[in-house]
Amino acid sequence: MVTTVLFYAFAAILLVAALGVITARNPVHSVLFLVFAFLQSAVLWLLLEAEFLAITLVVVYVGAVMVLFLFVVMMLNINVEELRSGFTRYLPLGIGVALVVVIEIANVIWFRSEGQAFVTPTPHAADYSNTKELGGVLYTEHVFALEIAAMLLLLAIVAAITLTMRTRHRPGLKVQDVPAQVAVRAEDRIRVVKVGPVKE
């Protein structure tokens, strides 16, 4: 009973937040609404006993991806009016796509499950850990795929550096020499000059 109330409460807030993402005039507000929506869906996942996904959503999406998003939005200085100019023009297409999705979901939920009783999954025991189960599968059965994914990430780092780093060793180019800056001593910068007495 409590979970049902909680579900509807968070689902309602999620919908409001999602609406906020597309209606907010300020792109920074949109991003913040998206963060809010992510948090709400994380709670929904918690209610479904998928706590690992909930934590990942908060840590990865809210913690890393959305912060990056905020930086990009702030740095690019997006012109909202320009983005909005096509809003009404693309409206029929948007409504069409949304209708198709709604029909598909309705098809699955109502018509395909007609006559079948909706079974509530039995809740797990209190000491059941979703994270532990996932880890168990990931590090035993799929350990080979996991290691390849690790190599993929290493490759992505190498590729990104290869394509973007330019070595700056052209003569005459002014660059910071950090080790030299750190190793500098007071004697190199200040010259103490003993000035003899001056005769008048």
Next chain:
Amino acid sequence: MIDYALAAPEIFMTAAICVVLIVDVFLRQEKRWITYTLSMFALVGAAVVSLLFGTDSVATTFSGSYVADPAGNALKLFAYVIVALVFLYSRDYLERNGLYKGEFFVLGLFGLLGLMILVSGNNLLVLYLGLELQALSLYALVAFNRDSAAAAESAMKYFVLGSIASGMLLYGISILYGIAGTIELGPLAAALTEPGGLTVPAIVGLAFVIVGVAFKFGAVPFHMWIPDVYQGAPTPIALYVGSAPKIAAFALAWRVLVEGLGPLHVDWQGMLVILCVLSLVLGNFLAIVQTNFKRMLGYSTISHVGFILMGFIAGTENGVRDAMFYTIVYVLMATAAFGMIILLSRRGFEAESLDDFKGLNQRSPWFAFVMLLIMFSMTGVPPLVGFYAKLVVLQSVIEAGLVWLAALGVVAAVVGAFYYLRIVWYMYFAEAKDSSPLVAATDLRTAISVNGLSLLALGLFPGYLLNLCASVLG
């Protein structure tokens, strides 16, 4: 229990990549030869490990996601040789054009690791990850020369089209998983043979998988990236893209189509016939009108892919053997052909136009002869090995009852003869534009000579390689 020894080549290569990567960071530009030597040692070491840990039987490990079998081992050994040749051919060119960086070797080895994983992948997830590992290193390699707008453009095209293709492949895999409830190849084939199975959704999944495989091969209509990448990328990288990944494409098609989706052979045979016919016709006719040698090789690749697909179309054990034979032969020929471009190039000058081959006989009779061997082999003139490769795939489609397809293959080969033999004509009967003698390092000259002569040697004794393919697949 996990048997790590079966995956020893991959584990060794992973460690070797990390060593090369770390060592290279500490090297000055004039010490770059150390990276090159280390990469070569990595390849030799991997070959030794593969030979030591190779099995005569089929064994799986990592809960069925990795398979070690003789055919995979043979393909890996061949891939080491090809990548070693690529590094050897490239060193001189990279040094001359200011591209001699450690990342070239690191990315090349990463691509090889992807290939090895793909060759030994026994479930769809591992196959996909291996494919991505290789593709990602290839995208970065194509864009390697950052000062070249053409390279950046071709890398962008390759990347966008490649992403769409892997998306398609992944979608197909997800549908197949939904039907069979497994991503492992053996159980997948078993689930598809069950009577009353979901055949129509399985065919939909299959169609998407075919798109991914065809893109990897560069079969028409998923060929658009090939000519642009071959022409736009620096020659050593075009050499890399045009050689080793074809082994990966063969492995992908063999594992997924024959081992995983074997029960759907009737369905994918029809799809492959369409790809094969289009590749043969379009590849050969568009190659005729090219004036850029690299672009011409791109279209010629497309037509050769048509022949490789013929082996799969037959679908029999012999058919797969013939496809493997053709793939190995084609990769040897392509490596030699791109090697010749590197040999003829000088600092700041790419010998990529057909005119650059004019009068090669006056400049260097020996290399004109080697080029003649390569071109005759690509055409399919006996006694070179290219002839036997064409012969066996044509035999396999005739055995499968598709005589018309074999006839089309012969017509395509005749059309192809025009643009290959035109180069021979240029070399021997046209006046040279510049008559300066060839300057190239001794190792490059020796390797290309050996590579060219291997086409003749394999052609004189084709049974050896063909039996080898049959025995490892058996």
